[in-house]
Amino acid sequence: xxxxxxxxxxxxxxxxxxxxxxxxxxxxxxxxxxxxxxxxxxxxxxxxxxxxxxxxxxxxxxxxxxxxxxxxxxxxxxxxxxxxxxxxxxxxxxxxxxxxxxxxxxxxxxxxxxxxxxxxxxxxxxxxxxxxxxxxxxxxxxxxxxxxxxxxxxxxxxxxxxxxxxxxxxxxxxxxxxxxxxxxxxxxxxxxxxxxxxxxxxxxxxxxxxxxxxxx
Amino acid sequence: xxxxxxxxxxxxxxxxxxxxxxxxxxxxxxxxxxxxxxxxxxxxxxxxxxxxxxxxxxxxxxxxxxxxxxxxxxxxxxxxxxxxxxxxxxxxxxxxxxxxxxxxxxxxxxxxxxxxxxxxxxxxxxxxxxxxxxxxxxxxxxxxxxxxxxxxxxxxxxxxxxxxxxxxxxxxxxxxxxxxxxxxxxxxxxxxxxxxxxxxxxxxxxxxxxxxxxxxxxxxxxxxxxxx
Numbered sequence: 001x002x003x004x005x006x007x008x009x010x011x012x013x014x015x016x017x018x019x020x021x022x023x024x025x026x027x028x029x030x031x032x033x034x035x036x037x038x039x040x041x042x043x044x045x046x047x048x049x050x051x052x053x054x055x056x057x058x059x060x061x062x063x064x065x066x067x068x069x070x071x072x073x074x075x076x077x078x079x080x081x082x083x084x085x086x087x088x089x090x091x092x093x094x095x096x097x098x099x100x101x102x103x104x105x106x107x108x109x110x111x112x113x114x115x116x117x118x119x120x121x122x123x124x125x126x127x128x129x130x131x132x133x134x135x136x137x138x139x140x141x142x143x144x145x146x147x148x149x150x151x152x153x154x155x156x157x158x159x160x161x162x163x164x165x166x167x168x169x170x171x172x173x174x175x176x177x178x179x180x181x182x183x184x185x186x187x188x189x190x191x192x193x194x195x196x197x198x199x200x201x202x203x204x205x206x207x208x209x210x211x212x213x214x215x216x
Numbered sequence: 217x218x219x220x221x222x223x224x225x226x227x228x229x230x231x232x233x234x235x236x237x238x239x240x241x242x243x244x245x246x247x248x249x250x251x252x253x254x255x256x257x258x259x260x261x262x263x264x265x266x267x268x269x270x271x272x273x274x275x276x277x278x279x280x281x282x283x284x285x286x287x288x289x290x291x292x293x294x295x296x297x298x299x300x301x302x303x304x305x306x307x308x309x310x311x312x313x314x315x316x317x318x319x320x321x322x323x324x325x326x327x328x329x330x331x332x333x334x335x336x337x338x339x340x341x342x343x344x345x346x347x348x349x350x351x352x353x354x355x356x357x358x359x360x361x362x363x364x365x366x367x368x369x370x371x372x373x374x375x376x377x378x379x380x381x382x383x384x385x386x387x388x389x390x391x392x393x394x395x396x397x398x399x400x401x402x403x404x405x406x407x408x409x410x411x412x413x414x415x416x417x418x419x420x421x422x423x424x425x426x427x428x429x430x431x432x433x434x435x436x437x438x439x440x441x442x443x444x
Contacts, residue, residue, distance in 0.1 A: 142368065149361050150351050159347055163340035164369060166333070167376040194379060198372075205371055209364045212285045 003083040007091035011067075021070075025063045025103055032058065033110045042116035045180045052111055053132070053172055057165065059103055060136040061154050064096050067141065068148035076214070085211040089145070093206060096137040104133035118180055125179035131192070132172045135199050139165055142206040149213055171195050222422055229419030236412045237261035243406040252321055259317045260409070261416050266310035269420040270338070273303035273428065278370045281363040293359035294435050296366060297349065302428040304342045306420070311335050330381045337376070341369045 015022055032055055043051065079088050108129050112119075119125050140161055147157045175191050242248075242257050280296035283289075314335065315325045326332060348365055352358040 139372075146348070146361055146365055146368075149357070150348060152351055156348065156351060160344045160365065163337045163344060164372050166337055167372070167380060170380065198375065201371065201375065205368050209285075209368060212360060213364050215360070 003087040004091045004094070007079070007083060007088060008095050011091070011095045014070075021063070021066050022099075025059065025099075026106060028062055029055075029059055029103060029107045030110060033107060033114055037114040040115070045118040046177075048111070048115060048118050049173060049176055049180065051115070052108075053169055053176070055107060055111075056104055056129075056132060056136060057162075057169065059107060060100055060133070060140050061158050061161065063099055063103055064137055064140040064144050065147070065154040065157055067092055067096055068144045069153065080214060085214050086207055088214075089142075089206055089210040092145075093138055093141050093203060096141045097134045100133040100137035101130050104129045120181055121179040125176060128172065128176045128179065131195060132168075132176075135168045135172070135195060135202075136165065138199055138202045138206070139168065142202065142210070145206075145210060145213055168195065168198060171198075223426055226419055226422035226426060229415045230423060233261055233265075233412055233416035233419055237416065240408055240412060243409065256317055256320045259313060261412055263310060263313040263317055264413070265416040265420040266306050266313065267335070268417045269424045270303045270306040270310060272421045273299045273306065273424045274342070274370060274373075276425075276428075277303060278367060281366040284359060284363045285367075288356070288360070290355065290359060290439070291436070293363065294439065295432060296363065298428045298431045298435060300342055300345060300366065301431065302424050304339065304346075305427075306424055307335065307339050307342070311339065331377075334377045334380060338373060341373055345369065 036051060036055070040047070040051070083091075105126070108126065140157065143157050143161045143164075146160065147153065150156060171191055171194060175188065175195070178188055237258055242255070248254060277296045277299035280292045280299065284292035284296060314332070318327060318329075318332075319325045345362065345366060349358055349362045352361060
């Protein structure tokens with residue numbers, strides 16, 4: 001546990017010192033949504049929802065891709081011997097989940113500002129956004145590890161990840177559709193539980209498989 | 217002869233399903249009264265077994281990927297690749313036969329049905345698996361990373377095809393509010409159809425294994441030639 005906290009602290013410190021990833025992604029979010037606004041204006045609910053989650057997907061690929069690529073081979077070996085592979089991947093998963101939740105909220109604000117506000121139930125949607133950002137980041141963190149191992153960038157991550165992320169995205173769209181109207185969907189809890197279960201599955205797979213990935 | 221019995225069984229089973237599948241009388245209620253399937257229902261004996269055998273072969277591929285991670289023998293990796301390759305070919309065939317069937321009964325080649333989406337995702341996952349493999353020149357690393365991806369993808373893919381089709385209304389059987397499971401359509405399968413269908417599943421699985429073993433022999437010989 002101490003190792004994980006120390007590794008997260010290290011990532012945070014790096015982030016604060018370099019201020020490269022964070023502002024880079026914020027700029028990416030802002031410019032993408034601005035271009036979208038120029039192209040679409042203020043779309044209706046269904047389009048709004050679809051666009052929002054697609055943008056989250058691309059933001060996630062870009063935000064998470066750096067997490068493994070920035071570390072050099074030698075430093076990886078160092079972390080591996082000092083903290084162990086499990087702690088390392090857990091710290092990355094947690095850090096990226098936090099980063100992605102932050103980015104999702106930033107992009108939600110920008111969406112509200114530029115693309116109009118069709119939300120009837122904003123607090124519920126914020127909850128969904130946090131859960132969604134978390135789910136997306138978990139899958140893509142592990143794929144970033146695979147892509148980094150293959151010495152490839154975000155392109156390979158997208159190829160590997162988009163088919164695998166479809167269940168999560170479909171569940172998220174289904175969930176967040178309930179935030180646009182005052183209807184109560186009976187199966188909402190079921191969908192949320194499913195998504196949480198999928199997240200747990202991804203974490204378990206990452207923890208089990210990551211040591212094999214980094215063994216040299 | 218003792219080693220080839222399953223190949224003979226495969227041929228017999230497939231000849232049997234091809235003949236019986238085209239000749240047996242269909243359940244009148246399901247094919248004519250309650251639906252517009254009519255004679256296209258016979259596609260069931262070909263389309264569905266293809267997906268069953270695709271599932272069986274990716275499971276074999278998963279098994280060899282796990283074995284590779286437990287003891288890194290390059291042969292296991294070749295096994296995993298070749299079974300995944302044959303599974304992908306069977307998946308393509310399943311998609312094409314399904315699409316033709318859909319055109320006759322549902323009116324379009326593609327209608328965004330959850331199971332069609334699932335089928336497309338399956339193909340994308342395994343194409344990505346081959347792209348990932350080819351992106352790495354180092355054999356040892358390639359085998360390890362590809363095995364990890366294969367296991368990861370399998371365990372996301374299986375829950376997905378079990379959950380997603382049940383969540384939404386589907387044109388396929390087994391959707392929300394209809395009878396059956398994501399594989400088969402409940403009671404619409406009568407006893408005669410079962411007698412043709414299950415041998416067909418076994419036959420296609422055996423054919424897939426046969427094709428994979430042929431490719432494996434070629435690959436292993438190539439490997440030997442390179443290392444010699």
